[in-house]
Amino acid sequence: MSTLQPSDARETAEIVAWAAAEGRSLEIVAGGTKRALGRPVKPEHVLDLSRLAGIVAYEPAELVLTAGPGEPLATIAAALAAKGQMLAFEPPDWRSLLGSSGEPTLGGAIACNLAGSRRVRAGSARDYLLGFSAVNGFGETWKAGGKVVKNVTGYDLAKLQAGAYGTLSALTEVTVKVTPKPETSCTLVLHGLADEVAIPMLAQALNSPFEVSGAAHLPAAAARRSRVGGVSVGLAAATLLRLEGPRPSVAYRADALEALLGRGARLDDWETEVFWAELGSVRPLLAPGARIVWRLCPTPSRAASLAQACLTALRSAEVVFDWGGGLVWLCLDEGEAGADGAASVVRPAMKSAGGHATLIAAPEAVRGSTPVFEPLESAVARLSARVKSGFDPRHILNPGRMQEGW
Amino acid sequence: MPEPDRAVLARRAEIVAALRRIVPGEGVIDKASELRAFECDGLTAYRQPPMVAVLPDTTGQVVEVLRYCAANGVKVVPRGAGTSLSGGALPLADGVLLGMGKFNRILEIDVANRCVVAQPGVTNLGITHAVQGLGLYYAPDPSSQIACTIGGNVAENSGGVHCLKYGLTTNNVIGIELVTIDGEILRLGGKHFDASGFDLLGVTVGSEGMLGVVTEVTVRILPKPLGARALLIGFSSVESAGDCVAGVIGAGIIPGGMEIMDRLAVEAAEAFVHARYPLDAAALMIVELDGCEAEVDHLVAEVEAIALQNGATSCRSSRSEEERLLFWAGRKAAFPAVGRISPDYYCMDGTIPRREIGRVLRRIQQMEGEHGLRCANVFHAGDGNLHPLVLYDANRPGELDRAEAFGADILRLCVEVGGVLTGEHGVGVEKRDLMGTMFTELDLNQQQRLKCAFDSESLLNPGKVFPQLCRCAELGRMHVHAGQLRFPDLPRF
Numbered sequence: 001m002s003t004l005q006p007s008d009a010r011e012t013a014e015i016v017a018w019a020a021a022e023g024r025s026l027e028i029v030a031g032g033t034k035r036a037l038g039r040p041v042k043p044e045h046v047l048d049l050s051r052l053a054g055i056v057a058y059e060p061a062e063l064v065l066t067a068g069p070g071e072p073l074a075t076i077a078a079a080l081a082a083k084g085q086m087l088a089f090e091p092p093d094w095r096s097l098l099g100s101s102g103e104p105t106l107g108g109a110i111a112c113n114l115a116g117s118r119r120v121r122a123g124s125a126r127d128y129l130l131g132f133s134a135v136n137g138f139g140e141t142w143k144a145g146g147k148v149v150k151n152v153t154g155y156d157l158a159k160l161q162a163g164a165y166g167t168l169s170a171l172t173e174v175t176v177k178v179t180p181k182p183e184t185s186c187t188l189v190l191h192g193l194a195d196e197v198a199i200p201m202l203a204q205a206l207n208s209p210f211e212v213s214g215a216a217h218l219p220a221a222a223a224r225r226s227r228v229g230g231v232s233v234g235l236a237a238a239t240l241l242r243l244e245g246p247r248p249s250v251a252y253r254a255d256a257l258e259a260l261l262g263r264g265a266r267l268d269d270w271e272t273e274v275f276w277a278e279l280g281s282v283r284p285l286l287a288p289g290a291r292i293v294w295r296l297c298p299t300p301s302r303a304a305s306l307a308q309a310c311l312t313a314l315r316s317a318e319v320v321f322d323w324g325g326g327l328v329w330l331c332l333d334e335g336e337a338g339a340d341g342a343a344s345v346v347r348p349a350m351k352s353a354g355g356h357a358t359l360i361a362a363p364e365a366v367r368g369s370t371p372v373f374e375p376l377e378s379a380v381a382r383l384s385a386r387v388k389s390g391f392d393p394r395h396i397l398n399p400g401r402m403q404e405g406w
Numbered sequence: 407m408p409e410p411d412r413a414v415l416a417r418r419a420e421i422v423a424a425l426r427r428i429v430p431g432e433g434v435i436d437k438a439s440e441l442r443a444f445e446c447d448g449l450t451a452y453r454q455p456p457m458v459a460v461l462p463d464t465t466g467q468v469v470e471v472l473r474y475c476a477a478n479g480v481k482v483v484p485r486g487a488g489t490s491l492s493g494g495a496l497p498l499a500d501g502v503l504l505g506m507g508k509f510n511r512i513l514e515i516d517v518a519n520r521c522v523v524a525q526p527g528v529t530n531l532g533i534t535h536a537v538q539g540l541g542l543y544y545a546p547d548p549s550s551q552i553a554c555t556i557g558g559n560v561a562e563n564s565g566g567v568h569c570l571k572y573g574l575t576t577n578n579v580i581g582i583e584l585v586t587i588d589g590e591i592l593r594l595g596g597k598h599f600d601a602s603g604f605d606l607l608g609v610t611v612g613s614e615g616m617l618g619v620v621t622e623v624t625v626r627i628l629p630k631p632l633g634a635r636a637l638l639i640g641f642s643s644v645e646s647a648g649d650c651v652a653g654v655i656g657a658g659i660i661p662g663g664m665e666i667m668d669r670l671a672v673e674a675a676e677a678f679v680h681a682r683y684p685l686d687a688a689a690l691m692i693v694e695l696d697g698c699e700a701e702v703d704h705l706v707a708e709v710e711a712i713a714l715q716n717g718a719t720s721c722r723s724s725r726s727e728e729e730r731l732l733f734w735a736g737r738k739a740a741f742p743a744v745g746r747i748s749p750d751y752y753c754m755d756g757t758i759p760r761r762e763i764g765r766v767l768r769r770i771q772q773m774e775g776e777h778g779l780r781c782a783n784v785f786h787a788g789d790g791n792l793h794p795l796v797l798y799d800a801n802r803p804g805e806l807d808r809a810e811a812f813g814a815d816i817l818r819l820c821v822e823v824g825g826v827l828t829g830e831h832g833v834g835v836e837k838r839d840l841m842g843t844m845f846t847e848l849d850l851n852q853q854q855r856l857k858c859a860f861d862s863e864s865l866l867n868p869g870k871v872f873p874q875l876c877r878c879a880e881l882g883r884m885h886v887h888a889g890q891l892r893f894p895d896l897p898r899f
């Protein structure tokens with residue numbers, strides 16, 4: 001196995017065309033921080049896009065940034081911050097979760113369609129990908145979308161490319177929509193609520209006109225692990241609501257939200273930043289010994305009963321709620337999880353909670369033998385296989401990352 | 407459009423009879439006089455009655471109709487309310503028009519999960535009406551929202567004046583039920599966030615009825631903002647209005663709406679609705695700020711200051727809800743207002759980088775002379791989405807052709823300055839032949855391969871979006887010759 005490291009889009013296309021001709025499989029990486037995400041890939045070669053980096057264009061007044069897929073998110077965040085802007089989808093840092101090091105990149109965040117807590121208000125990575133250039137499994141360089149914020153010309157292939165885990169095409173350039181960074185933020189913390197009380201309260205907050213941009217609930221064990229004093233202080237469960245915007249607006253909305261939900265503690269701008277980053281990376285809030293981590297995306301109102309079903313069946317399990325209940329992190333011990341990572345408990349529970357479950361952290365052997373992603377209905381699976389063949393007929397790009405067989 | 411298939415036309419009676427067995431009674435229309443009602447959509451320059459129209463009222467019937475058409479090689483054009491401005495619902499002489507108007511019920515209002523489940527024939531505004539008593543609304547607001555359907559919005563990925571802040575249809579639809587041409591029912595997305603596998607929901611939104619027929623839609627609903635105020639700002643040049651837009655966004659403000667009208671559009675609107683627009687301005691800007699009172703007042707003051715720094719010649723902020731609506735009245739009536747000063751107009755829809763607004767409008771002015779036609783401009787300035795309205799008279803020989811040539815020149819210019827052919831109206835038949843100005847053959851091939859995965863015989867809405875019909879077999883072939891490619895000389899580790 002060798003690592004092929006192209007320096008531009010043309011070399012990338014040459015490598016993929018060669019691989020296609022020879023029928024060689026390629027694992028696509030850049031920062032390499034998410035190689036343990038998804039089903040394990042056993043490629044013949046590694047296509048390392050980390051040299052396709054650099055910010056190609058950034059025009060703050062256009063709200064548009066174009067960069068190479070290998071550009072680290074940290075440098076993008078810094079360039080945006082210098083102009084008072086940010087990536088609204090809040091790409092989370094999962095290095096501690098996945099046990100990896102290195103620099104997460106823009107291409108990786110897009111390929112895995114990751115989003116942080118602002119998902120409830122601002123959407124996911126797929127909502128910000130305006131356009132891209134890529135090399136498909138035919139070895140052809142192609143592009144879709146545009147470099148302006150509003151565009152419906154042709155199929156919206158950006159949606160398909162985001163979250164395809166590199167199985168359709170290898171990105172060579174990415175254009176994203178960026179947004180102004182809020183002037184300030186604060187977080188309202190309510191202590192001591194049971195899960196089944198907290199989740200409806202998060203929904204109530206999200207349905208209020210007070211523009212909540214983060215809605216999370218930490219049961220006591222998780223709350224106690226937070227390094228933010230205002231969260232861990234009560235040694236009890238913490239329900240957290242984030243408000244962002246101009247100063248007078250945030251002050252007004254915090255009061256209004258308290259009037260609606262009851263008085264709580266408040267985290268200031270700095271504590272807010274620390275807490276929501278901690279929640280985004282999630283590992284620090286989970287039981288240190290629990291190495292199996294599931295990411296459950298249920299119908300939000302069913303989050304508490306889903307969690308209860310899992311907690312009842314799995315003695316070592318713990319949960320953390322984000323996205324107003326739309327995201328439930330579930331961690332448990334490897335021993336209890338067994339060879340299927342506890343899929344036999346999680347999958348049926350998920351079925352009645354209307355959503356999908358992904359096995360995020362587990363030993364490679366477990367991820368190789370049990371479906372990591374929620375299995376697709378058969379008609380959707382057949383269509384997906386045809387879509388895959390339309391981009392990569394020889395299955396050379398990240399084969400097996402999403403689905404066994406392709 | 408593709409040449410009508412004579413073999414299909416010859417079997418018309420048999421096809422009609424088969425469709426009647428699936429959709430009984432008045433749900434199948436084959437009389438020439440009645441088919442004329444479907445001969446065009448909002449792009450009235452193109453007209454073609456369908457071979458037959460079918461108006462199913464159950465998903466089961468949709469499945470059966472599509473299965474029959476697939477098995478018999480009959481083309482299908484889906485239609486909602488027929489308000490498309492790009493000819494997306496233009497029928498085919500040898501095709502079935504599948505009207506989804508009877509799917510007009512709201513199925514569920516789920517406040518706890520912040521969504522509404524609706525049938526595709528429910529109007530865009532109908533969704534907001536169903537939830538406004540709860541203080542909630544559906545955000546995308548195309549100007550046809552009284553009439554256009556949510557199913558049509560999904561097909562076209564419709565926008566509206568508020569999409570800079572609240573997103574297009576694609577950002578607000580979380581689930582659909584889609585019937586493929588093979589009659590398979592797919593459930594994509596749902597009430598949960600994201601979904602497993604490829605984002606087939608995301609790629610279906612905006613696919614202009616070419617990938618499947620939507621039979622159910624789940625949309626995100628949002629809390630209605632606490633309040634809103636609008637500013638009406640006059641400028642002595644379009645360039646300074648453009649600079650003001652950049653200034654507002656550069657200051658970190660994303661307004662709920664930010665519109666610009668040029669002098670001709672302002673004059674037409676003022677004559678029509680008497681909104682007290684300043685008639686001395688070369689460009690008029692409407693900026694709406696929404697949120698809690700503290701925020702709105704704070705931002706109104708900031709935007710006023712930015713406008714004055716950019717040479718605003720007049721600036722008024724709304725003091726009441728009535729006044730805010732009056733500011734909008736002229737903009738919302740801009741299209742019919744222009745219709746009063748010209749027998750016909752042709753509405754374009756390119757998007758450009760905002761920095762190019764001044765240059766593009768100057769070029770459009772020059773083109774007025776070149777084509778001998780006038781053009782009024784209204785646009786969603788916040789997102790750089792232009793709506794030039796080319797004025798013409800269809801009764802004068804050659805004027806429609808000149809209007810279309812003028813429109814095509816405007817769209818080529820949009821692409822030339824780094825923009826795109828369509829911001830929210832779709833490609834349809836209208837901009838199909840311009841796709842090559844924005845995309846290479848390889849780009850278009852990749853789009854068509856997606857189409858082939860959904861509809862390998864090209865039976866769903868063929869002739870739209872792509873300058874050439876799909877050649878699925880050819881596109882699927884791998885043109886590689888092992889051993890002939892140079893192994894790249896690259897750093898290896």
